[in-house]
Each structure stands twice: as C-alpha cells, then as structure tokens.
Amino acid sequence: xxxxxxxxxxxxxxxxxxxxxxSAQADALGEILQAKVLKVAVPQDFPPFGSVGxxxxxxxxxxxxxxxxxxxxxxxxxxVPVSSANRLPYLQTKKVDLVISSLGKNPxxxxxxxxxxxxxxxxxxxxxxxxxxxxxxxxxxxxxxGVTRGALEDLELxxxxxxxxxxxxxxDNNTTIAAFLSGQVQLIATGNxxxxxxxxxxxxxxxxxxxxxxxxxxxIGLNKDExxxxxxxxxxxxxxxxxxSLDAISKKWLGxxxxxxxxx
Amino acid sequence: xxxxxxxxxxxxxxxxxxxxxxxxLTAFAILAGMLLGVLxxxxxxxxxxxxxWVCGAYVELIRNTPFIVQLFFIFFGLPKLGVKLSxxxxxxxxxxxxxxxxxxxxxxxxxxAIGKGSWEAGFSxxxxxxxxxxxxxxxxxxxxxxxxxxxxxxxxxxxxxVVSQIAVEDLTYVGSYIQSRNFRxxxxxxxxxxxxxxxxxxxxxxxxxxxxxxxAYAEMAR
Numbered sequence: 001x002x003x004x005x006x007x008x009x010x011x012x013x014x015x016x017x018x019x020x021x022x023s024a025q026a027d028a029l030g031e032i033l034q035a036k037v038l039k040v041a042v043p044q045d046f047p048p049f050g051s052v053g054x055x056x057x058x059x060x061x062x063x064x065x066x067x068x069x070x071x072x073x074x075x076x077x078x079x080v081p082v083s084s085a086n087r088l089p090y091l092q093t094k095k096v097d098l099v100i101s102s103l104g105k106n107p108x109x110x111x112x113x114x115x116x117x118x119x120x121x122x123x124x125x126x127x128x129x130x131x132x133x134x135x136x137x138x139x140x141x142x143x144x145x146g147v148t149r150g151a152l153e154d155l156e157l158x159x160x161x162x163x164x165x166x167x168x169x170x171x172d173n174n175t176t177i178a179a180f181l182s183g184q185v186q187l188i189a190t191g192n193x194x195x196x197x198x199x200x201x202x203x204x205x206x207x208x209x210x211x212x213x214x215x216x217x218x219x220i221g222l223n224k225d226e227x228x229x230x231x232x233x234x235x236x237x238x239x240x241x242x243x244x245s246l247d248a249i250s251k252k253w254l255g256x257x258x259x260x261x262x263x264x
Numbered sequence: 265x266x267x268x269x270x271x272x273x274x275x276x277x278x279x280x281x282x283x284x285x286x287x288x289l290t291a292f293a294i295l296a297g298m299l300l301g302v303l304x305x306x307x308x309x310x311x312x313x314x315x316x317w318v319c320g321a322y323v324e325l326i327r328n329t330p331f332i333v334q335l336f337f338i339f340f341g342l343p344k345l346g347v348k349l350s351x352x353x354x355x356x357x358x359x360x361x362x363x364x365x366x367x368x369x370x371x372x373x374x375x376x377a378i379g380k381g382s383w384e385a386g387f388s389x390x391x392x393x394x395x396x397x398x399x400x401x402x403x404x405x406x407x408x409x410x411x412x413x414x415x416x417x418x419x420x421x422x423x424x425x426v427v428s429q430i431a432v433e434d435l436t437y438v439g440s441y442i443q444s445r446n447f448r449x450x451x452x453x454x455x456x457x458x459x460x461x462x463x464x465x466x467x468x469x470x471x472x473x474x475x476x477x478x479x480a481y482a483e484m485a486r
Contacts, residue, residue: 146431150444168351168431169441175429182340183348184430 028222029229032097036075040066041096044081048196048253049102049120049218061253062100065119065220068245069098072236088112091221098233099221114224116233118217118263121250124153127195127207128187134210140165146185148176153189156213181205189213192254199255209256217262269451275442282438283459289352289434290421290467293359297420298413300360301367306397308372319368326365332426334358339430355427355434363420370412374405407479414471418464425460435459 032038042062043050050060058079070077080096087101091113102122105115126145128134134143141162147154149169161167168185170176180188181203188207195207222229240246247257307319339354349357378401386396428437439456443449
C-alpha cells in the first residue's frame with residue numbers, strides 16, 4: 001500500500017512539469033494555422049445570426065463572420081452548430097477555437113472566457129420611417145411609439161420617455177409590428193433583430209434605426225490566455241470594419257450598417 | 265394563500281381610469297348600436313328587397329365573424345384603405361357595429377312579435393308607415409325583447425375587454441399593464457374581475473330601471 005502510494009505520487013510528480021509545459025506552450029493560433037482548420041461554434045436556431053437554410057446549409061450573420069475570419073487566417077472553416085446553453089462548454093473543452101454565436105459580454109462569462117472586440121450590433125432601440133425625424137429620446141415628444149407590453153423595451157423606454165410622448169403598449173410582438181406597419185404608430189421600440197426581420201419582408205413602412213435604448217453587442221468568445229489568437233482576431237475585425245466587409249454582412253443580415261458606436 | 269393586494273394600492277387611479285374608459289366606450293357603443301339595431305331591424309322588414317339584403321348581409325357578417333377580427337380589420341385594415349382611426353375611435357366603431365348586428369336580430373324578433381292589429385290601428389289613425397313604426401310598434405317591440413337586449417349590452421360591456429389588444433387603455437389594458445410592472449398577476453386579475461363584476465351588475469340594475477321607465481305605460485295598462 002505504502003509503496004503503491006509512493007509510486008502514484010512519483011508518477012504524478014513526474015508528469016507535473018510536462019503538463020505545465022503544455023499549458024505554457026498552448027497556442028491556439030499556432031494550432032489553427034498548423035491544422036489549417038478553424039473550428040467555430042455557431043447558432044443554428046437564432047436567425048438572422050444563425051439558422052439552417054432551405055438548402056440545409058447554415059446561414060446567417062455569425063456564419064458569414066466566421067467565414068470572414070477563416071478567410072483572413074487563410075484556413076478552412078469548420079462550423080460546429082451549438083445551442084446557447086452549450087456554446088461555452090464547447091469552447092472550454094477545445095472542441096472549437098472560437099464561439100461566434102451572438103454572444104453577449106457579462107462579468108460571469110468574462111471569468112470563464114475572453115472576448116474579442118464586438119463584431120455585431122445587438123440592441124433594443126427605436127425604429128421608424130426615414131421621414132420621422134427622431135435622433136434621441138427627447139425627440140419622441142408628441143410622437144406615437146408602439147411597444148410590446150412588459151418587454152425589455154417597454155420597461156427601459158418607460159423610464160426615459162418624455163411625458164408628452166404617446167407610448168402605445170400592445171399585447172404581443174406581432175400586434176406591435178402590425179400597428180407599426182399599418183401606420184397606427186409612427187415608431188416602434190424593439191430589438192434590431194426584429195427590425196431586421198421586418199425589413200427582410202420589404203414592408204410598406206421601413207423601420208430605420210433612430211436611437212439605441214439598451215445596447216448589448218455581440219462578441220467573439222475564445223479561451224483565456226490566448227493573446228496571439230485574441231490579437232489576430234481583433235485585428236481581423238478592425239480591418240473588416242474599416243474596409244466595409246463587416247458592414248456588408250450587417251447590411252445583408254440586419255438591414256443596417258454597423259452603428260458607429262459599436263465598441264471597437 | 266398569500267395575497268399582496270397592498271402592491272396594487274399605488275395603482276388605484278389607473279384602475280379607475282380604465283374602468284371609466286370601459287364604461288364610456290360601452291355607453292356610447294350601446295347608443296350607437298341601438299340606433300343601428302333599430303334601423304337594421306326596420307330594414308330587414310322593408311318592402312324594398314335590396315334594403316332587406318343589405319341588412320341581412322350586415323347581420324350575417326357580424327354574427328359570423330369573431331369580434332377581435334372585426335376590431336383588427338377596422339384598426340389595422342382600414343388604414344390600407346386610407347381611413348386611419350385612433351385606437352379609441354376604432355374600438356368605439358367596432359363595438360357599435362358589433363352590437364348593431366346582434367341588436368338588429370333581437371329587435372327584429374320583437375317586431376315580429378307585434379301583431380298585425382297594431383299596424384292597422386296606426387294606419388286607421390291616419391299615421392304613415394314610418395310614424396306607425398315609431399309611435400305605435402317600436403316601444404312594445406322593444407319591451408318584448410328588453411331582457412335579451414340587456415344581456416347583449418352586458419356582453420358588449422364585458423367583450424369590450426378585447427379592445428385592450430389595440431392599446432385602448434381600458435380596464436383590461438390597465439390590468440395587463442400593472443401586471444407587467446409588478447408581476448402580481450393573480451392579485452391584479454382579482455381586482456380587474458371584481459371591477460368588471462361591479463360594472464356589469466350596476467349596468468344590469470340600470471337597464472332594469474330604464475326598462476321600467478320606458479315601458480311604464482304597460483304597467484299602467486295592466
């Protein structure tokens with residue numbers, strides 16, 4: 001028994017420097033470049049960020065963003081469909097190199113993984129036709145705004161809206177949208193994803209972004225202590241924002257360019 | 265069971281505003297709906313066939329489509345035709361038209377129940393057809409169907425809760441609004457239900473009194 005214990009301890013001790021050297025050498029970027037494959041966790045049930053097209057191929061903002069990064073790295077892209085519950089475990093167990101899955105940043109997640117700069121806008125805002133001049137919440141005075149009762153937009157907007165604005169609260173999302181599209185309200189307070197879904201249907205009245213109520217942009221997630229990969233992906237996003245290729249993805253899937261205030 | 269009714273005390277004013285709007289909408293809808301009902305019923309017995317058809321089609325259309333669809337048609341559909349009504353106007357119009365359809369049938373039944381003799385009595389006094397209808401036939405006809413009309417009015421009062429769907433700030437809307445803020449769903453619903461009950465019983469009593477006054481001649485004749 002005694003000897004056995006000693007042997008185990010000895011073998012563990014012998015392995016320790018080995019494992020330490022592995023983690024010190026962990027270089028996800030190097031591994032990706034060596035394998036020539038970038039594995040990315042993407043959603044498949046969250047349009048327009050990620051869904052399955054009629055051709056059974058994944059499509060969406062996140063898929064295009066993943067393709068852009070793989071192209072810049074000069075490697076092949078491998079998409080791994082995930083759900084919002086298992087996207088972090090996939091990353092932490094190294095089944096994927098990056099999570100591009102409309103991931104929002106919060107302190108709890110920041111303890112687990114690292115985030116790149118934002119790559120996609122995700123916010124609640126006020127939308128309306130181009131002819132309705134609204135640039136800030138104060139401009140809502142004497143205007144009608146439709147919102148779904150009890151939704152995040154309702155609760156947040158109610159705190160800041162001027163007293164003489166007419167906020168009309170509808171029972172559900174579809175009724176709110178119907179009120180906007182039939183011209184019963186001039187503006188609609190909703191998520192940019194909902195506005196994008198309306199825009200996609202070529203509506204009679206186009207919901208153009210007016211101002212942001214609450215911003216929670218999407219970031220790309222990667223494992224901690226991967227400074228090389230982080231810097232590389234940040235560089236790719238910065239370049240894509242500058243040369244307009246990220247704008248093109250945003251226009252394609254969200255119907256609007258990247259807002260200037262997206263944290264860079 | 266733990267009731268947190270005290271969470272609702274801040275909202276007393278909202279509840280009263282909502283109840284007041286529900287009452288006002290119902291009252292105006294009953295006036296307009298009764299007018300439509302009397303005209304519709306007279307039209308269904310008209311000697312002119314096209315008038316009969318139009319009134320018949322109106323009744324069938326209203327009684328065979330759901331109220332919420334009628335409401336949505338007026339609120340969301342009419343703007344397509346260039347008629348844009350505010351949500352309160354749309355609610356009033358929908359409630360009136362809906363009641364008008366049902367009242368037409370109820371009042372027609374009342375008219376049918378009045379014997380030929382009453383018409384002949386009117387004519388023999390030298391009254392025109394319209395005068396006979398207005399002065400001789402209508403009130404006894406209404407008396408015969410007053411209980412049915414009353415319950416239809418109560419249905420309109422309670423059914424008006426549907427207009428909260430187009431953001432009319434009636435009693436139901438106020439209840440949903442408060443729930444969305446304090447998450448006291450059961451307590452809020454309890455208060456809303458209690459207020460509707462009071463409104464409906466009050467309205468019932470009122471219609472009984474109106475009936476007694478309107479048909480006082482019949483009591484005297486007995």
